[in-house]
Amino acid sequence: MSHQHEAACSCDSEINFEQPTNSDGPIIEIKTHLKPILSFLLLMTGLGLDYLVQPSWFSSPIRFIWYTAAYLPVGLPVILQAWRVLKKGDLFSEFFLMSIATFGAFYIGEYPEGVAVMLFYSVGEAFQDGAVNRAKSNIKALLDVRSETARVYRNGEFTEVHPETVISGEIIQILPGERIPLDGEIVEGHSTFDTSALTGESLPRTYQQGEKALAGMVNLNRVIQLRVTSSYENSSIARILNMVQDAAGRKAKTELFIRKFAKVYTPIVVLLASLLVALPALFVSPYVFDEWLYRGLVFLVISCPCALVISIPLGYFGGIGAASRNGILVKGANYLDALRNVETVVFDKTGTLTKGRFSVESVDVHLPDRQTVLDTLYALEMGSNHPLAKALTDHISEDVLASPEISHQQEHSGMGVSAKADGKLLLAGNRTFMEKHQVLMNGHQIEVNGSVIYFAIDGKAAATVTFSDQIKEDAAEAIQQLRKLGVKQTVMLSGDKKEIAENVGNSLGLDAVYGELLPDEKAAKLEEIKQKYGGVTAYAGDGINDAPVLALSDVGIAMGAMGSDVAVETADVVIQTDQPGRIATAIRISRATRNIVWQNIGLAMGVKIAVLGLGALGMASLWEAVFADVGVALLAILNAIRIQQMKFE
Structure with a gap:
């Protein structure tokens, strides 16, 4: 095992994106592990000479030299690493524990077992290293597609x-x-x-x-x-890749607990192993030091918490990878963990439950000079990035002859836009905006199942423009799937008219709908919803005005890599497909990940406790101890990477 590998395979190391391997390759590459292979060949040859051939010359000191030669390729790198971390004050690293255990085995003459402990530890760490790299590669291969030219x-x-x-x-x-x-x-x-x-x-x-x-x-x-x-x-792809890279640093509560637990658990078990060697001298007669030292060594090998410390973050990382393959970016294991407990899902309307691609249904002009109204309206709206403004300017562009010069243009968030042209005040916005400026629409305020922009020139009603938006194909199915998963409330917050919002909400079967909300009112309403329903609340939105609400929610979900940069950056989860149905998929992945993590905890702790008991009673050898440590770690790793092959649709 090389120095480069030994640093990567530390149970305390962080999962990162450095030097990913090819995810299509084997978990470990033979050419990079020649030292463990050499050690294995020498060990197996030694065992054959010990128990099958039994030549007279294979005895001390030849036997000691032979097994020492088998030990050094895998043991020396670990001993050197143990010395490095020991100088940093980390007495209870797995490197130090393995070194002490194998020294003890050689001291009492159990050379093959001493070699086996270090060999299988090294092989297990190699598999862990490969599994982590595979998990990293599965994500990075999906995202690192930036062109070089x-x-x-x-x-x-x-x-x-x-x-x-x-x-x-x-x-x-x-x-x-x-x-x-x-x-x-x-x-x-x-x-x-x-x-x-x-x-x-x-x-x-x-x-x-x-x-x-x-x-x-x-x-x-x-x-x-x-x-x-x-x-x-x-660029979008670079921004997304950075999000996933950062995700590895955000730990779930379970992961953080296990790391803290391991730091307490390991020294306690080391103390117990020491007592197991020393205390029998006071109560057992005859006391055989080598026998009780062997039991203590078994205890020591079992104490390594690698199966817990590596398989749990790998489980969460596998869940993040599975989400990525389903078009869902989760920015950290903590957010993946939070998704499983979501009880209330709050949606934005436009761009989240509806397509947000508006088309103009009608342009009703209320002043005699229709051409002047269209020219002025076009000039006012052409500088706006609002989807309604863009749809309007596209619709009337061919009818425009000469647009007037616009000045003093100002956006009024959630309401409309104002400006001046030829000394006249121009207003374009919703009904509330018109009422605020005391514009009399003279009966032109119409109720429709679509969005409306009212236009006024110098306080006079000039035009009414109606738009239509379509509900996304999978929106209704998304609500049904969330209910099947146990989500108790589905709510919609919209800046659109109450009538329009309620029409969409009723067609989708939402539990509650709130319309005509400004961005700050959306945030206040979300706080109210969180206090009313309790539990974990997720919010899904796509616009700049959704950023405050995304930040306030327990889990913020941005709809689409093509949505607002601010929304994508603020959110905890990004649904790249713009499909609300993927929220249910994210919850399924979260729950599957959690199940695998707890399966690994139960497996590792159950086996360790059982073998610790057997070791203390003298009924377990170093071979069983190796299985309790390395074997269980391998089983936990295989279980953790299983999530990357699951289907969640």
Whole structure:
């Protein structure tokens, strides 16, 4: 076992993303473990000479030298590591315990058992190391799909450069079969894309001119050009990868407890092992030191808590990997753990339960000069990023002749926008916004099952624009699945009209619906819901205005890697597919992960306690002790990686 490996396989080491291995390869590679193989061959040959051939020459000191040669390839790296951690004050590391146990075995003449303890410990650590790398690779392979080149338009031609050198606003070209290197808006052409690296979706999606395509997507059939909207380090795929990297550092309560438990448990067992050797001298006659030392060594080997300390974080990490393969990014084991206890799920409406792609149903002009109204309305809304404004400007753009100059434009969060043109005050927004500015709509305030923008010029009703939005295909099924999983309340908070919100809520069978809420009112309402229902509350949203509510919830869920950057950064979980049904999938993964973690705890503690008892009574040898430590650790690891193969749909 090399020094590089021994550092990686420490039970106290953190799971990180350094130097991942190929997830398609074997758990351990033979060429990197020649020392354990050499040790194994020497051990098996020695056992054959000891118990089968039994030549006269195979006795001390030849026998001692032979088994020492078998011991050193696997034992020396561990002894050196034990010395390093001992100098740091860590007396009860597994390296130190294994060293003392094997020294004791050699002292009483149990050479084969001393070699076996260190050999199987090393092999077990190698399997642990490989399993951790496999778990890391399963996640990173899904996400680390950033291109190394970008074809950017400079000096009249497209030139290949590294994506880091491309700045926002430049034009890049994507050929069929190429992966998009940077986030951008399609300025020429349309094509179908494989979005699985970002969304987990197997079905390709088609994007048209003007729509946004993200880094990591694969262009399938046509040459397109993108206007870059994000730098390389701020691209969607880079941001997502950073989230998953950070996830390893956020521990679940169970994981934190086990680490604290191991630090107390190990020295207690070491003390008991010492007492097991020393105390019988006062009560047992005749007292045979070597016999009781052997029992103490068995106790010492069993005491290593590796099965607990490595398999539990690996279980959570496997759960995060399983979630990634289902298009769900969980930013830490603590959030994965919290998902299993969710009792209330609160939804935003637009972009979460509905598609958020609005189309204009009608534009009713209330002033005689229709052309002036359309020109002014277009000028007012064309600078807004609100989806309703974009849908409106797209709808009336062909009818616009000459837009007036706009000044003093101001966004009013959750209400509308105001500006001035030719000395006149322009207002566009919801009914509350109009009432606030004492605009008399003269009967033009209509009740519809869609969103409405009212437009006023100098306090006079100028136009009413109605929009429609569609409920997502899997929204109703998502609510049903959550109820089957034991979620007690489903609630919707919306900034849209109460009538529109209630219409959506009723069609989906939600338990409660609240409409016409500003961002701060959403946050206050969530606090009220948490106090009313208790338990763990999750909130799912996708917009900038959802960020405060996402932060306040016990589990914040951002809908879509294509949603607001602020929402994605604030959330604890990101549903990359934009499908509310994946919330139920996340809860299933969380519960499966928790089950596996507790199975590992029960397995490790049960076997250890049983063999500790047998060891104290002199009914267990170092071979059983090795199984109680390394064998159980391997079983726990195999159980932990099982979650990565499960189906959760």
